[in-house]
Amino acid sequence: MIGLCGWDTVARAERGRRPAAGAAEPGGTAIFLRNYWYVAAWSGEVGRAPLQRWLLNEPVVLWRRGDGTPCALADRCPHRGAPLSNGRVVGDDIVCGYHGLGFCGDGSCTQVPGIDDVPAGLSTRHYPVAERWGWIFLWMGDPALADEAAIPDYHWNDDPGWAGRGETLPVAVNYTLVRDNLLDLSHAHFVHQKTLATDAVVDAPVKTEFDGESLRVIRDMRGIEPSPFFKRLCGFNGAVDHRQEVTFTPAANIVISVRVRSTENPDHAVENRVLNAMTPETDRSTHYFWSLQRDTQLDDAALTDAMFTANRDTFFEDVAVIEAQQKMLDTAPEPAQPVRWHIDKGVDRAQRWVAKLLREEAAQTGRAAAAG
Structure with missing residues (x-):
């Protein structure tokens, strides 16, 4: 008989609960591998309108800039947590539908209504994105480790x-x-x-x-x-x-x-x-x-x-x-x-x-x- 691993470890660790993003199994083992490329959408699913997709227990918003380049950010406005996917795309940026904060594809805040100078450091998480073979891939881990040469061959x-x-x-x-x-x-x-x-x-x-x-x-x-x-x-x-x-x-x-x-x-x-x-x-x-x-x-x-x-x-x-x-x-x-x-x-x-x-x-x- 082969020992316990895989699905059984997950079943034992998670039974009866739904862990938050980044949750770990007993002993500190993460539930999902993160420093890898994952398919997030078909190319045709992502356009100028925001698209919400949950990936690895995380809400993500995807859209395309005016030149067609796909972007992906954490789908929570850092202001008060509203989903950015409920907003709209203006130019190349996504604008929160709650209070109008704007964010560009790298997660930086580009506008705060009523404030001339955007507070330094105001941003939300961005995900490296690549488009290949009719699919859009996201790197779900450390952005510094993202390497497009590691995208799986499809x-x-x-x-x-x-x-x-x-x-x-x-x-x-x-x-x-x-x-x-x-x-x-x-x-x-x-x-x-x-x-x-x-x-x-x-x-x-x-x-x-x-x-x-x-x-x-x-x-x-x-x-x-x-x-x-x-x-x-x-x-x-x-x-x-x-x-x-x-x-x-x-x-x-x-x-x-x-x-x-x-x-x-x-x-x-x-x-x-x-x-x-x-x-x-x-x-x-x-x-x-x-x-x-x-x-x-x-x-x-x-x-x-x-x-x-x-x-x-x-x-x-x-x-x-x-x-x-x-x-x-x-x-x-x-x-x-x-x-x-x-x-x-x-x-x-x-x-x-x-x-x-x-x-x-x-x-x-x-x-x-x-x-x-």
């Missing part, structure tokens, strides 16, 4: 050699349950009977690889019956070789690579990428950004819609399971002891890796605070 979202679409699903669970569900290749036979289920999903061995930068869970299935998804949408009828590779990188990014090839006609092949960004909203809710991209029949809009619908229906099946799971974990008697075996290697490795990163980040934050 280039398939707007690569001209791929086609597809995606959406955001609200999921009423801790984000780790979404992550662990995606790293678990064996549940498909039981949860997704109409889309992904084949006997080989249970019988084929799973390999786990970890190099310190990413975690991969891989399953190669040779000469198997194609799943209902690939039969119906991709025209596979005879035996296929089917490879699944799930790659996880912190804080909450998963790319699923799927390759299916006919054993009788090797030219009949398809490759998909399922892009998954699981951004915590609170400790019990997640913004699940996902997109399904393919490398064939790029101009077939009907196929794009059909694959999107089939994949979304699959995710709805997952959501029903993990939201019920969250309720059970929250009410589990002490201690909630998970039982694990070989199919859980990827899940366990991800949990232990993130727990280690949380400890290291907490220690780094503690050293910085001690240094003043």
Whole structure:
């Protein structure tokens, strides 16, 4: 049996309470990794009107300057705590709808009605922002550590050699349950009977690889019956070789690579990428950004819609399971002891890796605070 970690640690630490931003588990371990890029929105969601979004238990307001550059600030006016998202954008600044204080994209106050000189130091928190591949990313930790080279690679979202679409699903669970569900290749036979289920999903061995930068869970299935998804949408009828590779990188990014090839006609092949960004909203809710991209029949809009619908229906099946799971974990008697075996290697490795990163980040934050 593998020891307690991951969701169980969170469940024990948070059961019966909703911690404020920056809250920690017993022993000082932070609930969320912060010095990482998180997807905050689709590019099309953010415009000149303010958009409020809760991220990692923090209210954030997003908008665009006149030149289209996205901005993000803490969604609390430092005057008396009103949400800046209830205000309006004037020029490049956001103006509080309560008393008219204005703030630019770096958080500095630019105007206080009735006062000629803005008080020195009056500002609100700003978040480094980057826009890539149809998504807007926010750095939720120390702005001085933000490095755009560390933005996770989701280039398939707007690569001209791929086609597809995606959406955001609200999921009423801790984000780790979404992550662990995606790293678990064996549940498909039981949860997704109409889309992904084949006997080989249970019988084929799973390999786990970890190099310190990413975690991969891989399953190669040779000469198997194609799943209902690939039969119906991709025209596979005879035996296929089917490879699944799930790659996880912190804080909450998963790319699923799927390759299916006919054993009788090797030219009949398809490759998909399922892009998954699981951004915590609170400790019990997640913004699940996902997109399904393919490398064939790029101009077939009907196929794009059909694959999107089939994949979304699959995710709805997952959501029903993990939201019920969250309720059970929250009410589990002490201690909630998970039982694990070989199919859980990827899940366990991800949990232990993130727990280690949380400890290291907490220690780094503690050293910085001690240094003043």
